[in-house]
Amino acid sequence: MSIFQYDFMIRALIAALITGATAPALGVYLVQRRLSLIGDGIGHIALTGVGVGLLTSHSPVLTAVLVATAGAVAVELIRQRGRASGDVALAILFYGGISGGVFLVSLAADRSSTNLTAYLFGSPLSASRGDVVVMAILGGAVLLFGLVLRPWLFAISQDEEYARVSGLPVRTLNLLLAVGVAVTVTVAMRAVGLLLVSALMVVPVATAQQVSRGFAGTMRVAMLSGVLAAGLGIWISGTRDTAPGATIVLVAIAGFLVAAASSGALRAARRARARVPAPPTSAPPVPVSARDEH
Amino acid sequence: MVRHGVVAYGGRPVLHGVSVSVSAGEVVAVLGANGSGKSTLVRAALGLVPLRHGSAELFGTPVRRFRQWKRIGYVPQRVGAGSGVPATVREVVAAGRLARRGLLRPARAADREAVDAALAAVGLAERAGEPVGTLSGGQQQRTLIARALAGEPELLVLDEPTAGVDAASQAAFAAALRGFVAGGGTVLLVAHELGPLQPLVGRAVVVHQGEIVHDGPVPRPAGHHADPEHDHVHPHPPYDLPGLWNAQ
Numbered sequence: 001m002s003i004f005q006y007d008f009m010i011r012a013l014i015a016a017l018i019t020g021a022t023a024p025a026l027g028v029y030l031v032q033r034r035l036s037l038i039g040d041g042i043g044h045i046a047l048t049g050v051g052v053g054l055l056t057s058h059s060p061v062l063t064a065v066l067v068a069t070a071g072a073v074a075v076e077l078i079r080q081r082g083r084a085s086g087d088v089a090l091a092i093l094f095y096g097g098i099s100g101g102v103f104l105v106s107l108a109a110d111r112s113s114t115n116l117t118a119y120l121f122g123s124p125l126s127a128s129r130g131d132v133v134v135m136a137i138l139g140g141a142v143l144l145f146g147l148v149l150r151p152w153l154f155a156i157s158q159d160e161e162y163a164r165v166s167g168l169p170v171r172t173l174n175l176l177l178a179v180g181v182a183v184t185v186t187v188a189m190r191a192v193g194l195l196l197v198s199a200l201m202v203v204p205v206a207t208a209q210q211v212s213r214g215f216a217g218t219m220r221v222a223m224l225s226g227v228l229a230a231g232l233g234i235w236i237s238g239t240r241d242t243a244p245g246a247t248i249v250l251v252a253i254a255g256f257l258v259a260a261a262s263s264g265a266l267r268a269a270r271r272a273r274a275r276v277p278a279p280p281t282s283a284p285p286v287p288v289s290a291r292d293e294h
Numbered sequence: 295m296v297r298h299g300v301v302a303y304g305g306r307p308v309l310h311g312v313s314v315s316v317s318a319g320e321v322v323a324v325l326g327a328n329g330s331g332k333s334t335l336v337r338a339a340l341g342l343v344p345l346r347h348g349s350a351e352l353f354g355t356p357v358r359r360f361r362q363w364k365r366i367g368y369v370p371q372r373v374g375a376g377s378g379v380p381a382t383v384r385e386v387v388a389a390g391r392l393a394r395r396g397l398l399r400p401a402r403a404a405d406r407e408a409v410d411a412a413l414a415a416v417g418l419a420e421r422a423g424e425p426v427g428t429l430s431g432g433q434q435q436r437t438l439i440a441r442a443l444a445g446e447p448e449l450l451v452l453d454e455p456t457a458g459v460d461a462a463s464q465a466a467f468a469a470a471l472r473g474f475v476a477g478g479g480t481v482l483l484v485a486h487e488l489g490p491l492q493p494l495v496g497r498a499v500v501v502h503q504g505e506i507v508h509d510g511p512v513p514r515p516a517g518h519h520a521d522p523e524h525d526h527v528h529p530h531p532p533y534d535l536p537g538l539w540n541a542q
Contacts, residue, residue, distance in 0.1 A: 148398070151388065151401075154381070154385065159389070162368060162441070163389075165340055165363060166363055166368075168397075209379060209380060213425045214425065
C-alpha cells in the first residue's frame with residue numbers, strides 16, 4: 001500500500017470513497033423507479049456546465065452543479081407530464097447537453113489546457129485539496145438528504161399514486177430528488193467522470209439486490225459495495241497505472257458478477273436441500289438482514 | 295362525505311354525470327363490469343383523476359383543497375408488481391404511516407405499534423421481514439391493506455381488493471375489514487364480486503357504462519353466481535350483467 005505515501009493518491013482515494021458512498025445512496029431511488037439511465041443523461045447535461053465554467057473562468061464544478069440541477073429539474077418536469085413525446089425530449093436534452101459541453105470546452109481550449117477526457121472519464125489523481133473539500137461538502141449534503149428522507153423518498157419511488165393519497169408533497173420530493181441526483185453527478189465527475197457516473201449509481205445497487213431482502217438493506221449494502229469498489233479501484237489504478245474511473249467501474253461490475261453468481265449458487269443449493277431433507281443442524285446461510293428501523 | 299356530479303377522462307366520457315355520497319359508518323360497494331367506470335368513480339373522488347364537470351368532496355372539503363389525508367386509507371388495485379429494488383413487507387406497510395408521521399419526524403413507538411397492529415390484522419406478522427416480491431398475489435394485496443390500516447384512517451377506500459386473491463387471503467382480508475368496521479370505520483370498496491365480503495356490505499352502487507344503475511341494498515346474485523359454492527376463477531369473461539342486475 002506504499003502508493004498512499006503520496007498526497008495526491010490520498011486525495012484521489014478520498015475523492016473516490018466519497019463518490020462510492022454517495023452515488024449508490026441516491027442511485028437506489030433511481031433503480032427503484034426504473035430510471036437507472038437518468039443519471040447518465042444528467043451527466044451529459046453537466047458537461048455543458050463544465051464548458052460554461054471553463055469559458056467564463058469560473059469553477060467548472062460550480063457551473064456544472066448549476067447546469068446539471070437545471071437539467072435535472074427539466075427532466076423531472078418532462079417525467080411528470082408523462083407524455084409519449086417525453087422520451088424524445090429527453091434524448092434532445094441529453095445530446096444537446098453533451099454536444100454543448102464539447103463545443104464550449106473547445107471554445108475555451110485556447111484559454112486553458114484542460115483535457116476534456118478528465119471530465120468525461122474522471123481524473124481523481126489531479127484532484128486538489130480544494131476539489132476534495134468541495135466534494136466532501138456536496139457529497140455529505142447529498143448523503144444526508146438520501147438517508148434522512150429515506151422513508152419519504154422510498155414512499156414516492158415505490159408507489160407515487162399512493163404517496164399522493166397519503167398527502168405527501170410528492171412533487172417537491174421529486175424535484176428535490178432530481179436536484180440530489182444532479183449534485184451527485186457533479187460530485188462523482190472528478191472521480192469517475194461524467195460518462196461513468198451512472199455506473200456507480202446503478203451497479204452497486206444491482207450488487208446489493210443479490211443479497212438483500214429489503215430497501216434499507218439494499219441501500220446499506222450498495223453504499224458499502226460502492227465504497228469497496230472505489231477504494232479497490234483506486235488502489236489497482238495506482239499500482240498498475242490504469243485509468244482510475246474505468247478501473248473503479250470495472251471493479252464494481254466484477255463485484256456484481258461475484259454477488260450474482262454466489263447468490264445464484266446459494267439459491268440452487270437451498271433448492272437442492274429443500275428437495276432432500278437435510279439434517280436440522282445445517283442452518284441455511286442467512287442473507288444480509290434488512291430489518292427496517294425507521 | 296364523498297359527493298360528485300361527474301364526467302371525466304380524455305376525449306372519451308367514462309362517467310356521465312354520476313352522483314354518490316357516502317356517510318360515516320357506511321360500508322359501500324361499487325360494483326360493475328370491467329370498464330364500467332367503477333374504479334374511475336372512486337379515483338375521481340380521491341382527486342387522482344381530474345373531473346371535467348362536477349365536483350368531488352372529501353369530508354366536506356373540495357378534493358383540491360383537502361389536506362387531511364391521514365383520515366383516508368387507500369388500497370390501489372395492485373402493487374406496481376415488483377419495483378426495481380426489493381422491499382420488505384414491513385417497509386411497505388410503514389409507508390402507510392407517513393400520512394400521520396409528518397415530514398422529517400422520526401418514527402415513534404406509536405408508529406411502530408401501528409405498523410405491528412396492521413400486520414397482525416391481515417395475518418402477515420411473521421412475514422414482516424420478507425421481500426414483498428416473494429409473496430403470493432393475495433399476500434401482496436394484504437400487504438397493501440395493512441399499509442392503509444397502518445395510518446389508522448377513518449375511511450378505507452379499496453380498489454378491487456379481492457381480484458385474483460386466493461381463498462385464505464380473502465378470508466384474512468374479510469376479517470381485517472370486519473375489525474375495521476367494528477371500530478367505527480367507513481368503507482368504500484370497488485369490487486367485481488363481493489365473495490366473503492358480502493355480509494359486511496350495507497349498500498351497493500352499481501355502475502354500468504358510466505352511469506349508476508342501482509344504489510341501495512346489495513343485489514341478490516342470480517344465475518351461475520347465485521350458487522354460494524360456485525367456483526369463481528379469474529380472469530373471467532365479461533360480467534354477465536343482464537342476468538344479474540335485471541334480476542332484482
